[in-house]
Amino acid sequence: MLLAGVAQGCVYALGALGFVLIYKATETVNFAQGDLMMLGGFFALTASVTLGWPYWATILFAVAAMAVVGMLAERLILRPVLGQPAFTVVMITIGLGYVVRGVVTMVPGWGTETYQIATPFVDDVWTLGGVILPVQQLMVIGMTAALCALLYFFFRFSTLGVAMQATSQNQLAAYYMGIPVRRVNMMIWGLSAGVAAFAGILLAPVTFVHSNMGFIGLKAFPAAVVGGFGSVPGAIVGGLIIGVVEALAGFYLPEGFKDVAAYIVVLVVLLVWPSGIFGETGRKKV
Amino acid sequence: MNILELSNVEASYGPVQALRGVSLTVEKGKIITVLGANGAGKSTILKTISGIIDPSKGQIRFNGEEIQGRDPDRIVRGGIGHAPEGREVFALLSVEENLRMGAYTRRDRDGVAKDIELVYGYFPILKERARQEAGLLSGGQQQMLAIGRALLSRPKLMLMDEPSLGLSPLLTQEIFRIIVRINREQGTTILLVEQNANMALDVGDHGYVLEVGRIVMEDTCQRLAQNKDVQEFYLGMKAHGVRGQRRWKKKKQWR
Numbered sequence: 001m002l003l004a005g006v007a008q009g010c011v012y013a014l015g016a017l018g019f020v021l022i023y024k025a026t027e028t029v030n031f032a033q034g035d036l037m038m039l040g041g042f043f044a045l046t047a048s049v050t051l052g053w054p055y056w057a058t059i060l061f062a063v064a065a066m067a068v069v070g071m072l073a074e075r076l077i078l079r080p081v082l083g084q085p086a087f088t089v090v091m092i093t094i095g096l097g098y099v100v101r102g103v104v105t106m107v108p109g110w111g112t113e114t115y116q117i118a119t120p121f122v123d124d125v126w127t128l129g130g131v132i133l134p135v136q137q138l139m140v141i142g143m144t145a146a147l148c149a150l151l152y153f154f155f156r157f158s159t160l161g162v163a164m165q166a167t168s169q170n171q172l173a174a175y176y177m178g179i180p181v182r183r184v185n186m187m188i189w190g191l192s193a194g195v196a197a198f199a200g201i202l203l204a205p206v207t208f209v210h211s212n213m214g215f216i217g218l219k220a221f222p223a224a225v226v227g228g229f230g231s232v233p234g235a236i237v238g239g240l241i242i243g244v245v246e247a248l249a250g251f252y253l254p255e256g257f258k259d260v261a262a263y264i265v266v267l268v269v270l271l272v273w274p275s276g277i278f279g280e281t282g283r284k285k286v
Numbered sequence: 287m288n289i290l291e292l293s294n295v296e297a298s299y300g301p302v303q304a305l306r307g308v309s310l311t312v313e314k315g316k317i318i319t320v321l322g323a324n325g326a327g328k329s330t331i332l333k334t335i336s337g338i339i340d341p342s343k344g345q346i347r348f349n350g351e352e353i354q355g356r357d358p359d360r361i362v363r364g365g366i367g368h369a370p371e372g373r374e375v376f377a378l379l380s381v382e383e384n385l386r387m388g389a390y391t392r393r394d395r396d397g398v399a400k401d402i403e404l405v406y407g408y409f410p411i412l413k414e415r416a417r418q419e420a421g422l423l424s425g426g427q428q429q430m431l432a433i434g435r436a437l438l439s440r441p442k443l444m445l446m447d448e449p450s451l452g453l454s455p456l457l458t459q460e461i462f463r464i465i466v467r468i469n470r471e472q473g474t475t476i477l478l479v480e481q482n483a484n485m486a487l488d489v490g491d492h493g494y495v496l497e498v499g500r501i502v503m504e505d506t507c508q509r510l511a512q513n514k515d516v517q518e519f520y521l522g523m524k525a526h527g528v529r530g531q532r533r534w535k536k537k538k539q540w541r
Contacts, residue, residue, distance in 0.1 A: 159390065166376045173374035175338055178362025178391040178439060217457045 009243020015220025034217015070193025097158025228276025401475030
Protein backbone atom coordinates (compact mmCIF):
# COMPACT_ATOMS: atom_id res chain seq x y z
CA MET A 1 0.00 0.00 0.00
CA LEU A 2 2.54 2.44 1.22
CA LEU A 3 4.97 0.91 -1.20
CA ALA A 4 2.64 1.49 -4.10
CA GLY A 5 2.37 5.10 -2.99
CA VAL A 6 6.10 5.49 -2.79
CA ALA A 7 6.56 3.92 -6.20
CA GLN A 8 3.93 6.18 -7.72
CA GLY A 9 5.57 9.06 -5.87
CA CYS A 10 8.89 8.21 -7.48
CA VAL A 11 7.36 8.70 -10.90
CA TYR A 12 5.87 12.02 -9.82
CA ALA A 13 9.25 12.93 -8.39
CA LEU A 14 10.97 12.31 -11.71
CA GLY A 15 8.33 14.33 -13.49
CA ALA A 16 8.77 17.13 -11.00
CA LEU A 17 12.52 16.89 -11.43
CA GLY A 18 12.08 17.58 -15.11
CA PHE A 19 10.07 20.72 -14.32
CA VAL A 20 12.59 21.89 -11.76
CA LEU A 21 15.70 21.38 -13.89
CA ILE A 22 14.36 23.49 -16.70
CA TYR A 23 12.85 26.06 -14.40
CA LYS A 24 16.06 26.55 -12.48
CA ALA A 25 18.19 26.87 -15.55
CA THR A 26 15.99 28.96 -17.79
CA GLU A 27 13.21 30.30 -15.52
CA THR A 28 10.71 28.69 -17.85
CA VAL A 29 8.00 26.31 -16.73
CA ASN A 30 7.90 23.58 -19.32
CA PHE A 31 4.30 22.48 -19.50
CA ALA A 32 5.18 19.93 -22.14
CA GLN A 33 7.00 17.86 -19.52
CA GLY A 34 4.19 15.32 -19.18
CA ASP A 35 3.96 14.92 -22.94
CA LEU A 36 7.69 14.40 -23.20
CA MET A 37 7.21 11.65 -20.65
CA MET A 38 4.55 10.14 -22.87
CA LEU A 39 6.76 10.40 -25.94
CA GLY A 40 9.52 8.64 -24.02
CA GLY A 41 7.05 5.89 -23.21
CA PHE A 42 6.25 5.48 -26.89
CA PHE A 43 9.92 5.35 -27.86
CA ALA A 44 10.35 2.61 -25.30
CA LEU A 45 7.30 0.87 -26.72
CA THR A 46 8.76 0.86 -30.20
CA ALA A 47 12.11 -0.42 -29.01
CA SER A 48 10.70 -3.15 -26.83
CA VAL A 49 7.63 -4.37 -28.72
CA THR A 50 8.33 -3.60 -32.35
CA LEU A 51 12.06 -4.13 -32.33
CA GLY A 52 12.03 -6.70 -29.56
CA TRP A 53 14.94 -5.23 -27.62
CA PRO A 54 15.63 -6.23 -24.03
CA TYR A 55 14.29 -4.00 -21.27
CA TRP A 56 17.59 -2.34 -20.37
CA ALA A 57 18.42 -1.48 -23.97
CA THR A 58 14.91 -0.07 -24.26
CA ILE A 59 15.53 2.29 -21.36
CA LEU A 60 18.83 3.48 -22.78
CA PHE A 61 17.34 3.98 -26.21
CA ALA A 62 14.29 5.91 -24.99
CA VAL A 63 16.33 8.15 -22.68
CA ALA A 64 18.90 8.91 -25.36
CA ALA A 65 16.27 9.54 -28.00
CA MET A 66 14.36 11.86 -25.71
CA ALA A 67 17.53 13.72 -24.76
CA VAL A 68 17.99 14.46 -28.45
CA VAL A 69 14.34 15.49 -28.77
CA GLY A 70 14.71 17.79 -25.75
CA MET A 71 17.81 19.44 -27.18
CA LEU A 72 16.16 19.90 -30.55
CA ALA A 73 13.10 21.40 -28.89
CA GLU A 74 15.27 23.92 -27.09
CA ARG A 75 17.32 24.74 -30.15
CA LEU A 76 14.49 25.01 -32.68
CA ILE A 77 11.50 26.15 -30.66
CA LEU A 78 12.62 27.92 -27.52
CA ARG A 79 15.84 29.64 -28.46
CA PRO A 80 14.20 31.81 -31.12
CA VAL A 81 11.89 33.27 -28.47
CA LEU A 82 14.68 33.84 -25.96
CA GLY A 83 14.17 37.17 -24.25
CA GLN A 84 10.42 37.25 -24.89
CA PRO A 85 8.12 37.60 -21.86
CA ALA A 86 7.73 34.48 -19.73
CA PHE A 87 4.09 34.18 -20.76
CA THR A 88 5.04 33.71 -24.41
CA VAL A 89 7.49 31.00 -23.54
CA VAL A 90 4.99 29.20 -21.31
CA MET A 91 2.37 29.28 -24.06
CA ILE A 92 4.91 27.82 -26.43
CA THR A 93 5.65 24.91 -24.11
CA ILE A 94 1.93 24.24 -23.76
CA GLY A 95 1.68 24.31 -27.55
CA LEU A 96 4.64 21.98 -27.81
CA GLY A 97 2.82 19.57 -25.52
CA TYR A 98 -0.28 19.59 -27.71
CA VAL A 99 1.77 19.11 -30.85
CA VAL A 100 3.60 16.16 -29.36
CA ARG A 101 0.32 14.61 -28.29
CA GLY A 102 -1.16 15.17 -31.72
CA VAL A 103 1.83 13.82 -33.60
CA VAL A 104 1.95 10.69 -31.49
CA THR A 105 -1.63 9.77 -32.41
CA MET A 106 -0.74 10.08 -36.07
CA VAL A 107 2.31 7.85 -36.05
CA PRO A 108 1.46 4.42 -37.43
CA GLY A 109 1.80 1.80 -34.76
CA TRP A 110 1.36 4.32 -31.95
CA GLY A 111 -2.01 5.98 -32.41
CA THR A 112 -4.59 6.33 -29.69
CA GLU A 113 -4.48 2.73 -28.53
CA THR A 114 -3.29 1.62 -25.14
CA TYR A 115 -0.20 -0.55 -25.03
CA GLN A 116 1.73 -2.48 -22.51
CA ILE A 117 5.48 -2.77 -22.27
CA ALA A 118 6.69 -6.10 -21.03
CA THR A 119 9.03 -5.76 -18.10
CA PRO A 120 11.15 -8.63 -16.89
CA PHE A 121 9.62 -8.49 -13.42
CA VAL A 122 5.92 -7.81 -13.85
CA ASP A 123 4.44 -10.43 -11.59
CA ASP A 124 7.38 -11.37 -9.44
CA VAL A 125 6.84 -11.11 -5.73
CA TRP A 126 9.27 -11.13 -2.87
CA THR A 127 8.14 -12.27 0.51
CA LEU A 128 9.95 -10.64 3.36
CA GLY A 129 8.91 -11.68 6.84
CA GLY A 130 5.35 -12.35 5.79
CA VAL A 131 5.02 -9.08 3.87
CA ILE A 132 4.50 -9.44 0.18
CA LEU A 133 6.55 -7.00 -1.87
CA PRO A 134 5.84 -6.67 -5.57
CA VAL A 135 9.18 -6.50 -7.32
CA GLN A 136 7.69 -4.16 -9.86
CA GLN A 137 7.33 -1.38 -7.33
CA LEU A 138 10.66 -2.10 -5.69
CA MET A 139 12.31 -1.72 -9.08
CA VAL A 140 10.65 1.61 -9.67
CA ILE A 141 11.90 2.86 -6.33
CA GLY A 142 15.34 1.39 -6.84
CA MET A 143 15.75 2.83 -10.31
CA THR A 144 14.57 6.25 -9.20
CA ALA A 145 17.05 6.19 -6.35
CA ALA A 146 19.82 5.15 -8.72
CA LEU A 147 18.97 7.93 -11.15
CA CYS A 148 18.89 10.48 -8.35
CA ALA A 149 22.29 9.34 -7.13
CA LEU A 150 23.63 9.58 -10.65
CA LEU A 151 22.25 13.08 -11.08
CA TYR A 152 23.61 14.10 -7.68
CA PHE A 153 27.14 13.03 -8.59
CA PHE A 154 26.82 14.63 -11.98
CA PHE A 155 25.78 18.01 -10.57
CA ARG A 156 28.19 17.85 -7.69
CA PHE A 157 31.40 16.70 -9.30
CA SER A 158 31.45 17.00 -13.06
CA THR A 159 32.52 20.28 -14.59
CA LEU A 160 29.48 20.35 -16.85
CA GLY A 161 27.16 19.67 -13.92
CA VAL A 162 28.67 22.45 -11.83
CA ALA A 163 28.52 24.71 -14.87
CA MET A 164 24.79 23.94 -15.18
CA GLN A 165 24.32 24.96 -11.56
CA ALA A 166 26.39 28.07 -12.12
CA THR A 167 24.37 29.02 -15.17
CA SER A 168 21.12 28.63 -13.31
CA GLN A 169 22.37 30.73 -10.39
CA ASN A 170 23.81 33.60 -12.34
CA GLN A 171 23.49 33.53 -16.07
CA LEU A 172 25.39 36.78 -16.60
CA ALA A 173 28.36 35.61 -14.58
CA ALA A 174 28.30 32.33 -16.48
CA TYR A 175 28.73 34.34 -19.67
CA TYR A 176 31.67 36.17 -18.10
CA MET A 177 33.32 32.88 -17.22
CA GLY A 178 33.18 31.74 -20.81
CA ILE A 179 30.55 29.09 -20.15
CA PRO A 180 28.62 28.64 -23.41
CA VAL A 181 25.30 29.42 -21.74
CA ARG A 182 23.08 28.60 -24.70
CA ARG A 183 24.66 25.23 -25.21
CA VAL A 184 24.36 24.49 -21.50
CA ASN A 185 20.66 25.38 -21.60
CA MET A 186 20.21 23.08 -24.52
CA MET A 187 21.83 20.25 -22.61
CA ILE A 188 19.60 20.92 -19.62
CA TRP A 189 16.57 20.50 -21.86
CA GLY A 190 18.09 17.28 -23.10
CA LEU A 191 18.71 16.09 -19.56
CA SER A 192 15.23 17.03 -18.49
CA ALA A 193 13.63 15.24 -21.43
CA GLY A 194 15.80 12.20 -20.70
CA VAL A 195 14.56 12.17 -17.12
CA ALA A 196 11.01 12.48 -18.45
CA ALA A 197 11.55 9.46 -20.69
CA PHE A 198 12.84 7.52 -17.72
CA ALA A 199 9.75 8.46 -15.74
CA GLY A 200 7.57 7.47 -18.68
CA ILE A 201 9.13 4.03 -18.81
CA LEU A 202 8.76 3.48 -15.08
CA LEU A 203 5.15 4.57 -15.34
CA ALA A 204 4.41 2.35 -18.33
CA PRO A 205 3.72 -0.89 -16.46
CA VAL A 206 1.40 0.93 -14.05
CA THR A 207 -0.76 3.02 -16.38
CA PHE A 208 0.14 1.50 -19.75
CA VAL A 209 1.35 3.59 -22.67
CA HIS A 210 -1.23 5.74 -24.35
CA SER A 211 -1.26 9.18 -25.88
CA ASN A 212 -2.86 10.82 -22.85
CA MET A 213 -0.50 9.50 -20.24
CA GLY A 214 1.09 12.95 -20.35
CA PHE A 215 -1.64 14.15 -18.01
CA ILE A 216 0.40 12.59 -15.27
CA GLY A 217 2.34 15.83 -15.62
CA LEU A 218 -0.58 17.45 -13.87
CA LYS A 219 0.41 15.49 -10.78
CA ALA A 220 4.12 16.06 -11.20
CA PHE A 221 3.55 19.80 -11.26
CA PRO A 222 2.03 19.93 -7.76
CA ALA A 223 4.91 17.73 -6.65
CA ALA A 224 7.34 20.38 -7.85
CA VAL A 225 5.32 23.11 -6.15
CA VAL A 226 5.14 21.25 -2.86
CA GLY A 227 8.88 20.75 -2.83
CA GLY A 228 9.49 24.40 -3.61
CA PHE A 229 9.84 25.14 -7.28
CA GLY A 230 13.48 25.28 -8.17
CA SER A 231 14.73 22.82 -5.61
CA VAL A 232 15.96 19.43 -6.78
CA PRO A 233 15.69 17.61 -3.45
CA GLY A 234 12.35 19.36 -3.04
CA ALA A 235 11.07 17.81 -6.25
CA ILE A 236 11.91 14.32 -5.01
CA VAL A 237 10.37 14.85 -1.59
CA GLY A 238 7.33 16.56 -3.10
CA GLY A 239 6.80 13.67 -5.49
CA LEU A 240 7.02 11.12 -2.69
CA ILE A 241 4.63 13.07 -0.47
CA ILE A 242 2.05 13.35 -3.21
CA GLY A 243 2.39 9.70 -4.20
CA VAL A 244 1.96 8.46 -0.65
CA VAL A 245 -0.88 10.82 0.21
CA GLU A 246 -2.67 9.79 -2.94
CA ALA A 247 -2.30 6.10 -2.19
CA LEU A 248 -3.52 6.55 1.37
CA ALA A 249 -6.39 8.78 0.26
CA GLY A 250 -7.44 6.16 -2.26
CA PHE A 251 -7.62 3.58 0.48
CA TYR A 252 -9.03 5.41 3.49
CA LEU A 253 -11.10 8.20 1.99
CA PRO A 254 -14.26 7.99 -0.08
CA GLU A 255 -14.13 7.55 -3.82
CA GLY A 256 -12.87 10.61 -5.70
CA PHE A 257 -10.56 11.93 -3.03
CA LYS A 258 -7.63 10.13 -4.60
CA ASP A 259 -7.59 12.45 -7.57
CA VAL A 260 -7.85 15.71 -5.66
CA ALA A 261 -5.51 14.62 -2.87
CA ALA A 262 -2.49 16.03 -4.67
CA TYR A 263 -4.05 19.47 -4.94
CA ILE A 264 -5.20 19.47 -1.33
CA VAL A 265 -1.62 18.72 -0.33
CA VAL A 266 -0.45 21.65 -2.43
CA LEU A 267 -2.93 23.99 -0.77
CA VAL A 268 -1.98 22.90 2.71
CA VAL A 269 1.76 23.05 2.06
CA LEU A 270 1.58 26.47 0.47
CA LEU A 271 -0.42 27.77 3.44
CA VAL A 272 2.32 26.66 5.79
CA TRP A 273 5.42 27.24 3.64
CA PRO A 274 4.53 29.77 0.95
CA SER A 275 7.66 29.00 -1.06
CA GLY A 276 7.42 25.22 -0.75
CA ILE A 277 9.20 22.90 1.64
CA PHE A 278 12.65 23.40 0.20
CA GLY A 279 11.93 26.79 -1.31
CA GLU A 280 14.90 29.08 -1.66
CA THR A 281 14.93 31.62 1.11
CA GLY A 282 18.31 33.13 0.41
CA ARG A 283 18.39 36.25 -1.72
CA LYS A 284 21.28 37.47 -3.76
CA LYS A 285 23.65 39.71 -1.89
CA VAL A 286 24.17 43.05 -3.52
CA MET B 287 52.48 47.15 -28.42
CA ASN B 288 48.72 47.51 -28.09
CA ILE B 289 46.90 44.45 -26.85
CA LEU B 290 43.46 46.00 -27.29
CA GLU B 291 42.16 48.71 -29.59
CA LEU B 292 38.66 50.12 -29.72
CA SER B 293 37.84 52.35 -32.62
CA ASN B 294 34.61 54.33 -32.81
CA VAL B 295 32.66 51.76 -30.85
CA GLU B 296 28.98 52.55 -30.47
CA ALA B 297 26.59 50.51 -28.38
CA SER B 298 23.10 50.98 -27.06
CA TYR B 299 20.56 49.45 -24.73
CA GLY B 300 17.44 49.49 -26.86
CA PRO B 301 16.77 53.13 -27.75
CA VAL B 302 19.32 54.48 -25.27
CA GLN B 303 22.74 54.98 -26.77
CA ALA B 304 25.36 54.28 -24.13
CA LEU B 305 28.56 54.56 -26.17
CA ARG B 306 28.83 57.28 -28.77
CA GLY B 307 31.97 56.39 -30.62
CA VAL B 308 34.59 55.36 -28.10
CA SER B 309 38.18 54.85 -29.21
CA LEU B 310 40.85 53.77 -26.84
CA THR B 311 44.00 51.69 -26.84
CA VAL B 312 45.41 49.47 -24.15
CA GLU B 313 49.13 48.93 -24.14
CA LYS B 314 50.37 45.47 -23.24
CA GLY B 315 51.45 44.95 -19.65
CA LYS B 316 50.02 48.26 -18.42
CA ILE B 317 47.15 49.23 -16.16
CA ILE B 318 44.72 51.43 -18.04
CA THR B 319 41.93 53.18 -16.20
CA VAL B 320 38.65 54.62 -17.41
CA LEU B 321 37.14 57.24 -15.14
CA GLY B 322 33.63 58.53 -15.31
CA ALA B 323 30.51 59.26 -13.33
CA ASN B 324 27.47 57.03 -12.98
CA GLY B 325 25.97 56.21 -16.33
CA ALA B 326 28.91 57.52 -18.32
CA GLY B 327 29.15 54.15 -20.06
CA LYS B 328 32.15 52.67 -18.28
CA SER B 329 30.66 49.26 -17.65
CA THR B 330 29.20 49.25 -21.13
CA ILE B 331 32.70 49.49 -22.60
CA LEU B 332 33.76 46.40 -20.68
CA LYS B 333 30.58 44.49 -21.52
CA THR B 334 31.05 45.30 -25.18
CA ILE B 335 34.62 44.02 -25.09
CA SER B 336 33.47 40.79 -23.38
CA GLY B 337 30.79 40.22 -25.97
CA ILE B 338 27.86 40.55 -23.55
CA ILE B 339 26.66 43.49 -25.63
CA ASP B 340 27.20 43.63 -29.38
CA PRO B 341 28.41 47.01 -30.61
CA SER B 342 26.26 48.61 -33.29
CA LYS B 343 29.28 50.23 -34.92
CA GLY B 344 33.05 50.24 -34.68
CA GLN B 345 35.80 47.70 -34.27
CA ILE B 346 37.37 46.01 -31.29
CA ARG B 347 40.77 44.50 -31.98
CA PHE B 348 42.40 42.13 -29.53
CA ASN B 349 45.97 41.24 -30.43
CA GLY B 350 45.25 42.60 -33.90
CA GLU B 351 42.20 40.40 -34.44
CA GLU B 352 38.68 41.79 -34.71
CA ILE B 353 36.54 40.34 -31.95
CA GLN B 354 33.44 42.56 -31.89
CA GLY B 355 30.16 40.67 -31.83
CA ARG B 356 31.70 37.32 -30.94
CA ASP B 357 30.09 35.06 -28.36
CA PRO B 358 31.40 35.64 -24.83
CA ASP B 359 32.80 32.15 -24.45
CA ARG B 360 35.01 32.59 -27.50
CA ILE B 361 36.28 35.88 -26.14
CA VAL B 362 37.16 34.33 -22.80
CA ARG B 363 38.96 31.53 -24.63
CA GLY B 364 40.84 34.20 -26.56
CA GLY B 365 42.32 35.53 -23.33
CA ILE B 366 40.06 38.22 -21.88
CA GLY B 367 38.94 37.77 -18.28
CA HIS B 368 36.21 39.85 -16.67
CA ALA B 369 35.69 40.64 -12.99
CA PRO B 370 32.20 42.11 -13.28
CA GLU B 371 30.61 45.01 -11.48
CA GLY B 372 28.76 43.92 -8.38
CA ARG B 373 30.95 40.79 -8.18
CA GLU B 374 28.32 38.37 -9.52
CA VAL B 375 29.69 35.31 -7.78
CA PHE B 376 27.77 32.02 -8.00
CA ALA B 377 26.13 32.39 -4.62
CA LEU B 378 25.21 28.76 -3.98
CA LEU B 379 28.46 27.24 -5.22
CA SER B 380 31.42 26.88 -2.90
CA VAL B 381 34.37 29.24 -3.20
CA GLU B 382 36.43 26.54 -4.82
CA GLU B 383 33.69 25.65 -7.31
CA ASN B 384 33.45 29.32 -8.22
CA LEU B 385 37.16 29.32 -8.97
CA ARG B 386 36.82 26.13 -11.00
CA MET B 387 34.09 27.77 -13.05
CA GLY B 388 36.55 30.57 -13.78
CA ALA B 389 38.68 27.91 -15.41
CA TYR B 390 35.77 26.47 -17.39
CA THR B 391 37.44 27.17 -20.71
CA ARG B 392 40.62 25.32 -19.71
CA ARG B 393 41.33 21.63 -19.95
CA ASP B 394 44.70 21.36 -18.16
CA ARG B 395 43.79 20.09 -14.70
CA ASP B 396 47.26 20.51 -13.22
CA GLY B 397 47.56 24.06 -14.44
CA VAL B 398 44.16 24.89 -12.98
CA ALA B 399 45.06 23.38 -9.61
CA LYS B 400 48.27 25.39 -9.61
CA ASP B 401 46.43 28.58 -10.47
CA ILE B 402 43.87 27.98 -7.73
CA GLU B 403 46.79 27.83 -5.30
CA LEU B 404 48.13 31.02 -6.85
CA VAL B 405 44.81 32.77 -6.19
CA TYR B 406 44.84 31.45 -2.62
CA GLY B 407 48.32 32.95 -2.37
CA TYR B 408 46.98 36.37 -3.29
CA PHE B 409 43.86 36.01 -1.15
CA PRO B 410 44.59 33.67 1.79
CA ILE B 411 41.11 34.25 3.21
CA LEU B 412 39.61 32.44 0.23
CA LYS B 413 41.56 29.33 1.11
CA GLU B 414 40.09 29.36 4.62
CA ARG B 415 36.62 29.64 3.12
CA ALA B 416 37.21 27.24 0.21
CA ARG B 417 34.29 24.96 1.12
CA GLN B 418 31.86 27.71 2.03
CA GLU B 419 29.08 28.93 -0.21
CA ALA B 420 30.19 32.08 -1.97
CA GLY B 421 26.93 33.83 -1.06
CA LEU B 422 27.95 33.75 2.58
CA LEU B 423 31.16 35.69 2.03
CA SER B 424 31.44 39.36 2.91
CA GLY B 425 31.44 41.92 0.14
CA GLY B 426 35.21 42.28 0.17
CA GLN B 427 35.73 38.54 0.08
CA GLN B 428 33.28 38.23 -2.80
CA GLN B 429 35.25 40.88 -4.67
CA MET B 430 38.43 38.91 -4.06
CA LEU B 431 36.66 35.82 -5.35
CA ALA B 432 35.47 37.65 -8.45
CA ILE B 433 39.02 38.78 -9.22
CA GLY B 434 40.46 35.36 -8.48
CA ARG B 435 37.83 33.70 -10.63
CA ALA B 436 38.64 35.97 -13.55
CA LEU B 437 42.35 35.20 -13.10
CA LEU B 438 41.70 31.48 -13.48
CA SER B 439 41.02 31.72 -17.18
CA ARG B 440 44.68 32.80 -17.46
CA PRO B 441 43.72 36.04 -19.16
CA LYS B 442 46.17 38.14 -21.08
CA LEU B 443 43.87 41.07 -20.53
CA MET B 444 41.74 41.44 -17.44
CA LEU B 445 38.72 43.71 -17.33
CA MET B 446 37.88 44.99 -13.85
CA ASP B 447 34.61 46.73 -13.23
CA GLU B 448 34.54 48.84 -10.07
CA PRO B 449 36.48 46.59 -7.75
CA SER B 450 36.04 49.18 -4.98
CA LEU B 451 32.23 49.15 -5.15
CA GLY B 452 30.76 48.97 -1.69
CA LEU B 453 34.05 48.33 0.07
CA SER B 454 35.61 50.18 2.99
CA PRO B 455 38.56 52.46 2.14
CA LEU B 456 40.95 50.07 3.86
CA LEU B 457 39.68 47.07 1.92
CA THR B 458 39.74 49.09 -1.30
CA GLN B 459 43.43 49.80 -0.72
CA GLU B 460 44.14 46.14 -0.12
CA ILE B 461 42.33 45.10 -3.30
CA PHE B 462 44.17 47.70 -5.36
CA ARG B 463 47.50 46.61 -3.94
CA ILE B 464 46.76 43.10 -5.15
CA ILE B 465 45.62 44.34 -8.55
CA VAL B 466 49.01 45.99 -8.97
CA ARG B 467 50.76 42.82 -7.83
CA ILE B 468 48.82 40.73 -10.34
CA ASN B 469 49.80 43.17 -13.06
CA ARG B 470 53.49 43.11 -12.12
CA GLU B 471 53.87 39.44 -11.21
CA GLN B 472 51.65 37.78 -13.81
CA GLY B 473 52.20 40.35 -16.54
CA THR B 474 48.43 40.62 -16.95
CA THR B 475 47.31 43.76 -18.73
CA ILE B 476 44.48 45.39 -16.81
CA LEU B 477 41.68 47.61 -18.00
CA LEU B 478 40.22 49.10 -14.88
CA VAL B 479 36.97 51.00 -14.66
CA GLU B 480 36.47 53.01 -11.50
CA GLN B 481 34.48 55.69 -9.78
CA ASN B 482 37.12 55.96 -7.12
CA ALA B 483 39.30 58.17 -9.29
CA ASN B 484 41.84 58.71 -6.57
CA MET B 485 42.73 55.03 -6.26
CA ALA B 486 42.49 54.41 -9.98
CA LEU B 487 44.85 57.26 -10.92
CA ASP B 488 47.20 56.08 -8.23
CA VAL B 489 47.69 52.60 -9.67
CA GLY B 490 47.05 53.27 -13.35
CA ASP B 491 49.61 54.03 -16.04
CA HIS B 492 47.33 55.66 -18.56
CA GLY B 493 43.83 57.03 -18.11
CA TYR B 494 40.74 57.98 -20.05
CA VAL B 495 37.90 60.19 -18.89
CA LEU B 496 34.49 59.16 -20.13
CA GLU B 497 31.43 61.40 -20.13
CA VAL B 498 28.02 60.44 -21.45
CA GLY B 499 29.41 57.81 -23.78
CA ARG B 500 32.32 59.85 -25.12
CA ILE B 501 36.00 59.95 -24.27
CA VAL B 502 36.70 63.56 -23.34
CA MET B 503 40.27 63.31 -22.15
CA GLU B 504 43.20 60.97 -22.11
CA ASP B 505 46.65 61.21 -20.65
CA THR B 506 49.04 59.49 -18.33
CA CYS B 507 47.51 58.98 -14.94
CA GLN B 508 50.12 61.22 -13.36
CA ARG B 509 49.19 64.15 -15.55
CA LEU B 510 45.47 63.46 -15.24
CA ALA B 511 45.82 63.68 -11.48
CA GLN B 512 47.36 67.14 -11.89
CA ASN B 513 44.64 68.35 -14.22
CA LYS B 514 42.43 71.07 -12.71
CA ASP B 515 39.17 69.72 -14.08
CA VAL B 516 39.87 66.15 -13.11
CA GLN B 517 40.80 67.39 -9.67
CA GLU B 518 37.59 69.28 -9.29
CA PHE B 519 35.13 66.90 -10.83
CA TYR B 520 36.61 63.51 -10.05
CA LEU B 521 38.94 64.01 -7.11
CA GLY B 522 36.64 66.34 -5.21
CA MET B 523 39.17 69.15 -4.75
CA LYS B 524 37.42 72.47 -4.95
CA ALA B 525 38.77 75.40 -6.88
CA HIS B 526 38.73 78.49 -4.77
CA GLY B 527 38.34 81.95 -6.23
CA VAL B 528 40.07 85.03 -4.89
CA ARG B 529 37.28 85.65 -2.42
CA GLY B 530 37.62 82.13 -1.12
CA GLN B 531 34.28 81.21 -2.64
CA ARG B 532 33.59 78.56 -5.14
CA ARG B 533 32.74 80.01 -8.49
CA TRP B 534 29.31 78.91 -9.47
CA LYS B 535 28.57 77.66 -12.93
CA LYS B 536 32.15 76.74 -13.63
CA LYS B 537 32.48 75.17 -17.04
CA LYS B 538 34.66 72.20 -17.72
CA GLN B 539 37.35 73.08 -20.28
CA TRP B 540 36.59 70.21 -22.60
CA ARG B 541 33.01 71.22 -23.21
